[in-house]
Amino acid sequence: MESTETAHEHPGGQAMAGDEAGHEESHAHPRYMLVWLWLALLTVAEVAIVWFAFLPRVWIVVMLLFMAVWKALLVALYFMHLRFEPRRVALLAASPLPLAVLLILAVMMEYR
Amino acid sequence: MAGAVTYYAGRAPERGLAVYTQKVGMWVFLASEVMFFTSLIGSYIILRFGASETWPLPGEVLNIPVTAINTFILICSSVTMVKAFAAAEVGDKRGTRLFTLATALIGSTFLGVQILEYRELLHEGFGPSSGLYGSTFYTMTGFHGFHVFSGVCCLFWASWKAFRGGYDNRAYKGLEVLGLYWHFVDLVWIILFTVVYLI
Amino acid sequence: MATIVAEPTGRPVVREPHELSFIRKYIFSSDHKVIGIQFLFLSLFFLLAGGLLAMMIRWQLAWPGQPMPLGSLFPETMAPDGIMLPEFYNSLVTMHGTFMIFFAVMLLLVGVFANYLIPLQIGAPDMAFPRINMASFWVAVPAGLIALASFLVEGGAAGAGWTSYAPLSAMPEASGVSLGQQMWIVSLVLLGLSSILGSTNYITTVINMRAPGMTWMRLPLTVWALFITAILALLSMPVLTGAMIMLLFDQTIGTHFFLPAEGGQPLLWQHLFWFFGHPEVYVLILPAMGFTSEILANGSRKPVFGYHAMVGALVSIAVLGFMVWGHHMFQSGMNPLLATSFMVSTMVIAVPSAIKTFNWMGTMWRGNLHFHTPMLFAIGFVMLFVIGGLSGIFMASAPFDIFIHDTYFIVAHIHYVLFGGALFGIFAAIYYWFPKMFGRMMNEKLGKVHFALTFLFFNLVFFPMHTQGLAGMMRRLYQTTGYEHLEGLQWTHVLITISAFGLFLSGMLFAVNFAWSLFRGPKAPANPWNATTLEWQTPSPPMHGNWEEVPVVYHGPHEYSHPDVADKDWLAQNERPDVVSPARP
Numbered sequence: 084m085e086s087t088e089t090a091h092e093h094p095g096g097q098a099m100a101g102d103e104a105g106h107e108e109s110h111a112h113p114r115y116m117l118v119w120l121w122l123a124l125l126t127v128a129e130v131a132i133v134w135f136a137f138l139p140r141v142w143i144v145v146m147l148l149f150m151a152v153w154k155a156l157l158v159a160l161y162f163m164h165l166r167f168e169p170r171r172v173a174l175l176a177a178s179p180l181p182l183a184v185l186l187i188l189a190v191m192m193e194y195r
Numbered sequence: 196m197a198g199a200v201t202y203y204a205g206r207a208p209e210r211g212l213a214v215y216t217q218k219v220g221m222w223v224f225l226a227s228e229v230m231f232f233t234s235l236i237g238s239y240i241i242l243r244f245g246a247s248e249t250w251p252l253p254g255e256v257l258n259i260p261v262t263a264i265n266t267f268i269l270i271c272s273s274v275t276m277v278k279a280f281a282a283a284e285v286g287d288k289r290g291t292r293l294f295t296l297a298t299a300l301i302g303s304t305f306l307g308v309q310i311l312e313y314r315e316l317l318h319e320g321f322g323p324s325s326g327l328y329g330s331t332f333y334t335m336t337g338f339h340g341f342h343v344f345s346g347v348c349c350l351f352w353a354s355w356k357a358f359r360g361g362y363d364n365r366a367y368k369g370l371e372v373l374g375l376y377w378h379f380v381d382l383v384w385i386i387l388f389t390v391v392y393l394i
Numbered sequence: 395m396a397t398i399v400a401e402p403t404g405r406p407v408v409r410e411p412h413e414l415s416f417i418r419k420y421i422f423s424s425d426h427k428v429i430g431i432q433f434l435f436l437s438l439f440f441l442l443a444g445g446l447l448a449m450m451i452r453w454q455l456a457w458p459g460q461p462m463p464l465g466s467l468f469p470e471t472m473a474p475d476g477i478m479l480p481e482f483y484n485s486l487v488t489m490h491g492t493f494m495i496f497f498a499v500m501l502l503l504v505g506v507f508a509n510y511l512i513p514l515q516i517g518a519p520d521m522a523f524p525r526i527n528m529a530s531f532w533v534a535v536p537a538g539l540i541a542l543a544s545f546l547v548e549g550g551a552a553g554a555g556w557t558s559y560a561p562l563s564a565m566p567e568a569s570g571v572s573l574g575q576q577m578w579i580v581s582l583v584l585l586g587l588s589s590i591l592g593s594t595n596y597i598t599t600v601i602n603m604r605a606p607g608m609t610w611m612r613l614p615l616t617v618w619a620l621f622i623t624a625i626l627a628l629l630s631m632p633v634l635t636g637a638m639i640m641l642l643f644d645q646t647i648g649t650h651f652f653l654p655a656e657g658g659q660p661l662l663w664q665h666l667f668w669f670f671g672h673p674e675v676y677v678l679i680l681p682a683m684g685f686t687s688e689i690l691a692n693g694s695r696k697p698v699f700g701y702h703a704m705v706g707a708l709v710s711i712a713v714l715g716f717m718v719w720g721h722h723m724f725q726s727g728m729n730p731l732l733a734t735s736f737m738v739s740t741m742v743i744a745v746p747s748a749i750k751t752f753n754w755m756g757t758m759w760r761g762n763l764h765f766h767t768p769m770l771f772a773i774g775f776v777m778l779f780v781i782g783g784l785s786g787i788f789m790a791s792a793p794f795d796i797f798i799h800d801t802y803f804i805v806a807h808i809h810y811v812l813f814g815g816a817l818f819g820i821f822a823a824i825y826y827w828f829p830k831m832f833g834r835m836m837n838e839k840l841g842k843v844h845f846a847l848t849f850l851f852f853n854l855v856f857f858p859m860h861t862q863g864l865a866g867m868m869r870r871l872y873q874t875t876g877y878e879h880l881e882g883l884q885w886t887h888v889l890i891t892i893s894a895f896g897l898f899l900s901g902m903l904f905a906v907n908f909a910w911s912l913f914r915g916p917k918a919p920a921n922p923w924n925a926t927t928l929e930w931q932t933p934s935p936p937m938h939g940n941w942e943e944v945p946v947v948y949h950g951p952h953e954y955s956h957p958d959v960a961d962k963d964w965l966a967q968n969e970r971p972d973v974v975s976p977a978r979p
Contacts, residue, residue: 115274115277115278115281116274118274119270119271119273119274122270123267123270126263126266126267126270126388127263129263129388129389129393130259130260130263130393132393133253133254133259133393134259143394144394147389147393147394148389148394150389151385151386151388151389151390154385155382155385155386158273158378158381158382158385159378159382161277162273162274162276162277162374162378162381163374163375163378163379163382164371168214169213169214172214172218172219172222175219175222175223175226176222176225176226178226178629179226179227179229179230179233179629180229182230182233182629182716183229183230183233183237185716185717186233186234186237186633186665186666186669187233187237187240187241189665189720189732190237190241190661190662190665191240191241191244192729192731192732193245193661193665193728193729193732194244194245214602215602216522216523216598216602216603219522219598219601219602220522220523220526220594220595220598223593223594223597223598223628224590224594226628226629227590227593227594227628227629227631227632228632230628230629230630230631230632230633231632231633231635231636232636233632233633233636234632234633234634234635234636234637234666235636235639235640238636238637238640238651238662238666241659241662242651242657242658242659242662245659246657249657322648323643323647323648323649324647324648324649324650326650326656326657327650327651327656327657327658329649330640330643330649330650330651330658331651333649334639334640334643334649334651338639
């Protein structure tokens, strides 16, 4: 099933060892359909929250943001294989995020 | 003496990130894409934060159900993309062909729905010059759409290559790198959908 | 001698089996060396163009309202009877900044030297993505052409300053420039694309293409500087691109991002622009710092003092450089808390900058100094960078900055860091690497005269601007007459303008030297400067693919006057330890 090259391309594969998807054949391939199901469920949940809105708006915003980050992480970690790459790749991928947050928060302070 | 000059002593040369070059390149490029979308989405967040009283509530202007379905469509295309890569990696040429073409077609569907949405909104009189909401909405979704369009073009090219048997368990890097781009575009849409349509 | 445990063999370089056609070899080439040289000619052209614009600006400031020499060549819309119009003056100021910053200095530093040096210095046969590299050049060319062509369209070239503050830049009815401003935007969006493609390439190449044994701490400081620069450009350029696109939409399809009448935010433009603009400042100086470090070590025949501290300083300047953009906006009425934090973070940058300066002095200290032309320019860089850096600290302080905001003090500062700093570094680098690029030496005597005149006239031009600024001379001012507080300053404008003409002419001396040496210079040996880094260990100019076989690196980057080596005062990075003649048996 798994060629030697696959093992070579995923040197961070041992990160999988302890986690719930640690089957032999899914070493390089997590259960993509499971991730897909999660993404679909979260999308439904997001829309549902907006439609059945009786909570305070701040709560809704926080919950929506939480679910958006969750979905984004699912895509990045499993579809983009960040979970199985060396940690330095994840660091490279995450490097612009502090800058993005800094830019947005600093400019928002102009309104305070 | 020997300590003064640092000699190469048979140590394996540093292999960078221990990841093949095309993949590193794509991740580096995606880092700059993150900053590009930061400038667009960030401007939206900032402008909206400054005018929160007058901003229309979700669903007042935009059609949430249609876009929710469109979001689901794009998520599906991500799954087929990753399936195409997985098929190529184990040498399943039929699966590679099927899933690559499916990704391209589903991506085109997303674009089609977006074009219909734009037409509908323009018809209702909501255009890029309709206040800050219109300005930010069209700029953000438009540039996301442009990225989807570029991705779809590459995907059709990749499908053509797959049908000619260009991908197998030794040559799947191109699909993985294209997949990274495609998932990134999906990821941006996930953020955009929440921030623009739902909040 | 230490015994070599395992002798790694160099991999043979894969070469194209057939001869390439002229077009593939020199025009649409994917060889990083050819692309670097293409960038060199493109950016030197823009250096000349930007210089000519500066001469016209200086003429107007010294003798306002007088017809320019050759002024009759200009059409009525620019300079009727040779007397330039205020609108044309605005375009000149804007395009001088745009040409110099984006097309001359940035392309010289990043386009030329990152392309040419990175693969050679890390021992790679080419860039990681040669065809993307070619694309990055062929996107920069139309960008430059569009910027040039904008002078010819109706309304003239962009006139809102190189910073293009909104709403002036977003409202054609206010600035009188419509198409020119849009062409400016399109040009810089293309240049941003070129820069992102290039940076992606440089970063990937440095990460993944290093020769065996070329560890991170054996990278020459030039490569370190170019690597950090590429990261800065990669993460800041897209923000400018996004802002530019919004500005373009404001002008063309009626959006309201930066137009306050419709609820837009002019300050948002300033924030986005300077979020790019400040890292850009470091894009323009860090590579010059890298060249200087390397050339000072070579000219002093000593290793770079404090190599690790130099690398650390580069990295911390880059990180801090992203947190200080607000110091360009103290005057905007920003949140005082925000202003204070920008002020503090800016002052902190003085620490790594000082580390670098002292390490340069430490490198030269008690060295066996060789004053070849590159060395002279490198020393000039250090001296002028100190002046520009110190005035930068003045400006970091918000109360003082509010006093000198938009005066000639700022103009003096930016020229001390961008001309005295970046351009001196570039001249040093061109004199230093010209033999490698073209296989011929540049004329040493002319080079020294060029240095002396440039150094003299540079200071005569830009030092008095500090005083002018403190006396209240406003930046981008068209007419110096008619202001009571400026009347006593007019003679300084004349002095500066005459010196500026001298500066331009000494630049011409460089052009002559460059052109003459290109064809008539004496043939250069592989290693004319007795330098240690890898690019000197292959013929000048290197063949396609750079190496006979991929070099294996055994030593640090700047091993000059090594105590273990007897017969020479340098130790190349790829010299096998068992063939070096030992000083003590």
